[in-house]
Every structure is written in C-alpha cells, then in structure tokens.
Amino acid sequence: MIRKMREPLAFEISSHGKRAVRMPELDVPEKKDIFGGLPVRKEIDGFPELSEVEVTRHFTRLSQTNYCVDLGIYPLGSCTMKYNPKVNEKMASLPAFTGAHPNAPQDVVQGSLRVLKQTEDLLCEIAGMDAFSLQPAAGAHGELMGMMLIRAALEDREDPRKYVLIPDSAHGTNPSSAHICGYTVKEIKSNEDGTIDLEGLAAAMNEDVAALMVTNPNTLGVFESDICRIADIVHSKGGFLYMDGANMNALTGIVRPGDMGVDVLHLNLHKTFSTPHGGGGPGSGPVGVKKALAPYLPVPVIGEKEGKLFLDSGRPKTIGRVRSFYGNFLVILRALAYILNLGPEGVREIAETAVLNANYIRKSLEGEFHLKYAAPTLHECVFSDKFQKEFGVSNLDIAKRLIDYGLHPPTMSFPLIVHGALMIEPTETESKRDLDLFIDAMKAIAREAREDPETLHAAPHDTYVRRLDETAAARNPVLKWEKK
Amino acid sequence: MLAAIGVSSTDELFGCIPEGVRLKRALDLPGPEPEPALVRHFAGLGGLNTYSNYLSFLGGGAYDHFIPSVVDYLSSRGEFVSPYTPYQPEVSQGTLQAIFEFQTLICQLTGMDIANASLYEGATGAAEAVLMAQRLKNRPKVLVARTLHPEYRSVIRTYIRNLGVRMEEVPYDEKGGLDKDALARMLDSETGAVILQSPNYFGVCEDVRAVADLAHGRQALLAVVVAEALSLGILEAPGKLGADIVTGEAQSFGIPLSFGGPYLGFMACMKDFVRQLPGRIAGQTTDVDGNRGFVLTLATREQHIRREKATSNICTNQALCALRATMFLESLGKDGLRDMAWLNVQKAGYALDVLTRVPGIRRKFAGPHFNEFVIELPKPWASVEKALKDVGILAGLGLGESYPELANCGLVCVTDKHMKEDIDRLAGSLQEVVR
Numbered sequence: 001m002i003r004k005m006r007e008p009l010a011f012e013i014s015s016h017g018k019r020a021v022r023m024p025e026l027d028v029p030e031k032k033d034i035f036g037g038l039p040v041r042k043e044i045d046g047f048p049e050l051s052e053v054e055v056t057r058h059f060t061r062l063s064q065t066n067y068c069v070d071l072g073i074y075p076l077g078s079c080t081m082k083y084n085p086k087v088n089e090k091m092a093s094l095p096a097f098t099g100a101h102p103n104a105p106q107d108v109v110q111g112s113l114r115v116l117k118q119t120e121d122l123l124c125e126i127a128g129m130d131a132f133s134l135q136p137a138a139g140a141h142g143e144l145m146g147m148m149l150i151r152a153a154l155e156d157r158e159d160p161r162k163y164v165l166i167p168d169s170a171h172g173t174n175p176s177s178a179h180i181c182g183y184t185v186k187e188i189k190s191n192e193d194g195t196i197d198l199e200g201l202a203a204a205m206n207e208d209v210a211a212l213m214v215t216n217p218n219t220l221g222v223f224e225s226d227i228c229r230i231a232d233i234v235h236s237k238g239g240f241l242y243m244d245g246a247n248m249n250a251l252t253g254i255v256r257p258g259d260m261g262v263d264v265l266h267l268n269l270h271k272t273f274s275t276p277h278g279g280g281g282p283g284s285g286p287v288g289v290k291k292a293l294a295p296y297l298p299v300p301v302i303g304e305k306e307g308k309l310f311l312d313s314g315r316p317k318t319i320g321r322v323r324s325f326y327g328n329f330l331v332i333l334r335a336l337a338y339i340l341n342l343g344p345e346g347v348r349e350i351a352e353t354a355v356l357n358a359n360y361i362r363k364s365l366e367g368e369f370h371l372k373y374a375a376p377t378l379h380e381c382v383f384s385d386k387f388q389k390e391f392g393v394s395n396l397d398i399a400k401r402l403i404d405y406g407l408h409p410p411t412m413s414f415p416l417i418v419h420g421a422l423m424i425e426p427t428e429t430e431s432k433r434d435l436d437l438f439i440d441a442m443k444a445i446a447r448e449a450r451e452d453p454e455t456l457h458a459a460p461h462d463t464y465v466r467r468l469d470e471t472a473a474a475r476n477p478v479l480k481w482e483k484k
Numbered sequence: 485m486l487a488a489i490g491v492s493s494t495d496e497l498f499g500c501i502p503e504g505v506r507l508k509r510a511l512d513l514p515g516p517e518p519e520p521a522l523v524r525h526f527a528g529l530g531g532l533n534t535y536s537n538y539l540s541f542l543g544g545g546a547y548d549h550f551i552p553s554v555v556d557y558l559s560s561r562g563e564f565v566s567p568y569t570p571y572q573p574e575v576s577q578g579t580l581q582a583i584f585e586f587q588t589l590i591c592q593l594t595g596m597d598i599a600n601a602s603l604y605e606g607a608t609g610a611a612e613a614v615l616m617a618q619r620l621k622n623r624p625k626v627l628v629a630r631t632l633h634p635e636y637r638s639v640i641r642t643y644i645r646n647l648g649v650r651m652e653e654v655p656y657d658e659k660g661g662l663d664k665d666a667l668a669r670m671l672d673s674e675t676g677a678v679i680l681q682s683p684n685y686f687g688v689c690e691d692v693r694a695v696a697d698l699a700h701g702r703q704a705l706l707a708v709v710v711a712e713a714l715s716l717g718i719l720e721a722p723g724k725l726g727a728d729i730v731t732g733e734a735q736s737f738g739i740p741l742s743f744g745g746p747y748l749g750f751m752a753c754m755k756d757f758v759r760q761l762p763g764r765i766a767g768q769t770t771d772v773d774g775n776r777g778f779v780l781t782l783a784t785r786e787q788h789i790r791r792e793k794a795t796s797n798i799c800t801n802q803a804l805c806a807l808r809a810t811m812f813l814e815s816l817g818k819d820g821l822r823d824m825a826w827l828n829v830q831k832a833g834y835a836l837d838v839l840t841r842v843p844g845i846r847r848k849f850a851g852p853h854f855n856e857f858v859i860e861l862p863k864p865w866a867s868v869e870k871a872l873k874d875v876g877i878l879a880g881l882g883l884g885e886s887y888p889e890l891a892n893c894g895l896v897c898v899t900d901k902h903m904k905e906d907i908d909r910l911a912g913s914l915q916e917v918v919r
Contacts, residue, residue, distance in 0.1 A: 019817040
C-alpha cells in the first residue's frame, strides 16, 4: 500500500530470450507440415520475455498496490465484502477437485457431483426454495437466467407478456438482464421511505407485466415490509416475483425469500457465502425457484438414482444451456465449505452480526452525515454528502480521503435515488475495533470537510497513484500497450 | 454495541420484518464443522472422484496443460484474491495494470485492436459475439458452424431465443472443416454474422481467411471462436485473417480443469466496434501528478450507467482467472508459449499416426489438427470406450450424442502432459479392444 516505486508493464521489462519456464524436449518423432499450408505465425510481436524472478517480482510489486479484505474493512454497500476463510481456499485447491475433467464419465466424478448436489440442497433450505441451478457464473447471469425461466413459463401458458417492473432503487444489472430477455422495463418510483409504493405498484401491475424484480432488503438496506402484499399484487395478475438476492446477508436464518412469496431468486455466492471476489470475479449466481418453475431450469440438472448422481439433460421444458459445463465449480465448493463450517446457528449469526454492525455504524455517524431515509435499516446504511456539500465537499472527496486513512471507501454510485450517496455495508466479519477505526476516520473527515476542505479535494495524498483522469481515459482510450 | 444503538437485543433490529414471514425454527443444515472436520469432509468427497486414476485423453473445450508453479503461488496472494472490482483505482492499480496487460496479451494473440477484461467462459462469449454482431448489423439471421462446440451452440440458442434472431447451422465437409459451398449458399442479405470455431470441435483448423472472404462478400461479420486458446501460440492470429470479432475460452492459460469452472471467456474486436464490446475494459491515463495509472473506462457501455440500454448485463466477470492467464503467458513468454503449442501439435500428430496404424481404426477427417482429432472405429465408440475404461484409460470423447452420424467416432485430445509411453499405451490397448 505504501509502495512508491513505479512498476513498468511486463512488456517494458521484457528482454530477448528470457522465460520463466522451459518445456521438455519432444519425446516423439517430429513431423513437418502438420497444418497443411494453413498460415502459421513466426513469432508473437511484442509478447513479453521475462525470467521467473522478474515475473515473481512484477506481480508481487503489483499486488502491493492493491487494497483488499485481508488488509482491512471493505465497506462497499451492496457488495458484501466479508472476510474469506482460508480453509475454503485450501479445499478448493485439492487436486481431486482441480484435476477433474468436466467431460469425464459421471461415475469417476461422483465427488464433484456430490459437492454440487449438497450445495443445491443447502441453498434450497436457506432460501426456502424448491430447486436450485448452480450454473450462472455471476449475479447478472443469474438474473438473466431467472427472467428466462419466467418467460418460458409464461410462453408455456401462451402469454409471454411485454413488461418487467423494476424499482428505481435497483442495481443497473436488473433492467439490463430483463432487456436481454426481450422485455421492456417500466420503472416503479420509490415512496418517501425509499420502499416500493404499493398504490403505484398496483396501478402499474397488469396482465401485460411478466414480473416484478425486487431487491429485498433494497439497496438502501430497508426491508420491504409489505413484501407479502407486493407478492399478492403481482401474483393476482398472473405475474412472477423475482428477487435479487444481492442483499441476502441481511436475512440468512431470519427469513426465507421462499416464505414471502418469491417465485425466483438469485444468490451471489461471492457476497453472502464468502467466496472471494478476486478483483472482479469469478463469482457464482445460483438461481432458486419454486416448483412451478423447476421444469424450465437450464440443463443439465443433477439427478440421483440408486445413490449415484448423474447429469440430466433430458428435460423437455428446459430453457436450454446458459453456459458450458456445470457452473463455476470451485466457487460453489468454497460456498459449501463456508456453510458447513458455520452450521445452522452460524448461518443465522451472519445476518444478526451484519445487521448489528451496520446499525452501529449508522448510529455512530448519524448527525455527522445526512441520512436521507429515516426508515430502519438492516445490513447497510446509506448516507449522503448533503451536510458536506455546504463546504463544497462531495462524496467522492470523502471516499478518496478515507483512502488516506488506510481504509476502503463505501459505494458511491448507488443507489441512484440518493444523490451523493455513501452506501456502507460493513458485513459481519468486522470486529468492533475495525468498525471504530472506520467510524473515527469518517468523523475526522466530517471535521476536515468543515475546517479544511482543500485537503479533501486533493485526496488521496499518499497512494501509489493519486486521483486519475477518468475523463481523458474515456475520451482518448488507450486500451493496450503498443510497441514503440 | 447494542447499548450504543439503543436496543436491548439484536432481535429488535429485525423489527421491520413482519412476524408472519419470519422463520420460527433453526435452519435444517448440517454442521457446524470446525476446520479439522471440514477438511475430513472434503477429503471424503474428493475420494469419490476417481478421475486421476485414469490415463485421460479428454478434451472438447477443457484442456489439461502444464501450469507453472509461479501461477498458483502468485495468484493466491490475498492482495489479488480478496479485493472487489477495481472501482477505486487509487488502491487497485495492481488489479488494473494486470487487466491492461491481459488485454494487451489477448490483442497480441488474436491480432485484434481491443480486448475486454474477460467474460464468463467460452460459450457465453460466443453468445455475446452473436448479440454484438446483432447490434452492429441488425440483421435477423446468424450462421453458426455445426462444428462449433455443441454446448456453445446450445447457449447461443438460449440467448437469442427472445431477441428475434434466427440461428442456422452450417454443415461440415468431408475434411471436417466448415462446408464453404454450403456457407456460400446460406449467406444472404439477412445474415448478420458467421460464427466459426477454429480449431473446431473436431480439432480441425479452419481456413479462416476463406470463410472471412465469404462472409464479407455478403457484408456479414465473421466471429471466430477459439475454444483451445493455446492454438493461438502457433496458428496465425484470426485478426490477421479477416476476423471481425475473436472470442473464446482461455482456460488453457493456467486455469485448472476444475470440473468445468471457473474458466475464462475472452473477447476482442477491431477498433471501430469498441462501443459495442461487452464487459469491462481497463484503460491507461495519468494522475494529478502526471504519473501513469489505469482505470476502468468506457463505462457508458455498461449497465450501471446505461441500465437497460447497456451492451451487455455482465458485471462480475472472471478477473482472477484473467490474472492467472496473464501470469501464465508472461511466465511462458514468447518462446515458451510457442514451444508448448508445438509439443501439443507434435504429440497429437504422433498419436494420430500410431492410432491409425491399429487395424480397423481410421482418421475421420483429413483437415489439419492442433491437439485434437477424430478417429473412427469399426464398432460403436461407446463399447470401446467402456472396455478401455476397464483398463484405466479414458480414450476420448464419444461424438454420437451430439452428432448421431458419428456414433463410431471419438475425439482424442493429446497435450503437453502426455508422454510417448502414454500414447503408446492407448494405441496398444485400443488394438486389444478393437480386435
């Protein structure tokens, strides 16, 4: 984090003839002209040539410019950046699992299939759903798949419908996923509590609407208390209730989506179930459904016969495949390890402690930062920069200044209904000491905003790079290194 | 903490959840399993996987290549494993610079101008290419080679089902490559794109240039799908042969087989199409002190800005896999990558020779191969497959399920990890079984 020496691109430290690893000699007779005249490349122009030491130092140096959960609190709202237990990494690196070929005969990969089956069963219990597909590679992929299931079910009734309703507080992937599924998105305005306006919903809901996509608790961290009535309104017109499970961390063991009228939901294993985010993935976005939608699940599904598991592709109503093979297997395995390690009590404590931590931050910073919505919140709280704006300080300044304090900023780009948002989700893995470090830094920044706003505008001061010109990056895109 | 908040129990904090929907019982889950018990549990599950007891020649979209030790070592650093998407560039330069290097490597390998930061895997990459071509051309028909991986074709079908795009499959010829005469007949003014896999599902390397010329002749785009990315180490870059989009699966670059995931989708295109490219892109810029730095850029294509008008709904991608690929490629380097590709070609070539010397076994397709090829047996593949399995060999992938006309055929994959004696053992056992 305090690294100052500039690390060049690998291409810039390349020198002719170097390599970190050598291939063995060919042990079979060499054949000529294998490609039958098809063009073969001489060499890859500009491709790097480094020694093993150079590769190791290059990436070690790069790694030292990253902030990460292993270093401290990472309170990105709606991202659930919790600590990733190391035993899960170790289980995911067992050769029996990493070495298994996805095209292997099913009787030689029963262990891998058992991992998938057990995870499906546990997720069904946690979410209160009847069946799960573990295939989606990420949350947005799950959303798309979920909407496809809804569409397939409606088409089966010869009533595909045209619209999908989405609250204005929703994450941008919701409208995008509905759109790829061929639906037109209608936005539902939030009421003064930041939740879904029942009258507005009732007015918008009709027999042309396929589904309502709801995030519960929503992106403000507010639980949609009328969820059962919401479900009734949607169901009464023959629509489906889709739940974005991005915020499931607030609910585990407390309430189950399946018990509140949800027909389809996706979970994010890289959020609620602690699989590491890897700097942007891989994630996993399993989709859970009620019985009525199960026939449409993507193939293959895992079946069981006489104690043996098998991959079942013979399902007449399936939407088809949504990816090759069977999902991000090693991510799923980590989530299974996490759930088994916690057990029923531990899974409930996820939500209890996450909500406790978020409310502690909310209470501690109330008054220092503006809280647009007064409703009680669960696992995250959303402040705004309204008080600091008086001194010309924005949420961006506050975020960048937090970096000077050695902490990661909260989410700023969401939700769209809070201007200048500071969306804070501490998760359950932060101790009181870590929460207090964050709270003290935020308070100090609130004071600085009043007394010394210039320091905030110029933040961060002590980082490997300082504020970067994002406008220039977009206006004149340089998207790869080029040989001079 | 409860006192600070002003409540007497955590239960009070959940007061906003109606009593009626609350779970009134403990979840019915196993555990808790403390770490030692957990390790035992997974050792037990791992024991049910007997795959490693077999000598395997399976390929078909997932390839077993050597992975340098530095890749596992460096990619497991917490600084790479445990950050979020690099939305705060000042504290994410390591991830961002690695993405920028990844994009550069993919451009060098594919011969394209621009690459994204990754997609989920090869099949969704192919589907995204179809959607991208649809946005660029707005024509209702897409022609997909029947030699595109069957699962990739299935995913394309799922994705386009609700978008008014029609998919037609172009047959293969007697050499196992795309039937170019059929393609010429099927191409029309309604065709927006041709989707060609090379090396194709039969392992046959396609004449990309000829297919590009045909597609361009009807103003259609050519998207080349590369499911075995290692082939790019030796075959000419598709971008140099007329491809407009190159997408595919880069699992071969340092990602373990892992029963199919997580893998690494990639996509690259020519400069003019950048606004339609799906997924995240890292770009170079400078900070207030004039130092070079990297940021996520061109976000106006993406859903957090554009919502339903975004080029794709992809958000979380496969960043850590892309990092592994970057480490893999930089470790092998220019010569190493070519050497590894060459080992694959030569060992597969040797295997093809010795297997087709077994009486009754013939090479099905004469087209040039990379590291996979199709052999035809005098009897159904399934019966031979079973007999070989009984002697500890997984001989390859039967093709009858996806191509009923090839019920006696199987796809054999030979990589840098196979030694001459492995190949000889396969040939010897096959001789016993086929006889």
